Amino acid sequence: MNKKQLTEELISLANELDHMKLYAHANTMTKIAGIVVAEDDMKHDPMVFNPDESFESEQQENQG
DSSP states (O other): OOHHHHHHHHHHHHHHHHHTTOHHHHHHHHHHHHHHHHHHHHHHOTTOOOHHHHHHHHHHHHHO
8 A cells, every 4th residue: 555545545534533523533543644644745855854954963063
């Protein structure tokens, strides 16, 4: 199962949970789907700011 199919399935499950009035569970599924999408976007987008990389380069500059 690829990420697109996984995300679609998570959203579908979230909608079903929402119809059953299980709102907290539906919100959790939606958040997980968002994380899956965001993780994929960040991996391939070279313009995304990574604060860890910035912190590491600052430490290296201060040491040398």
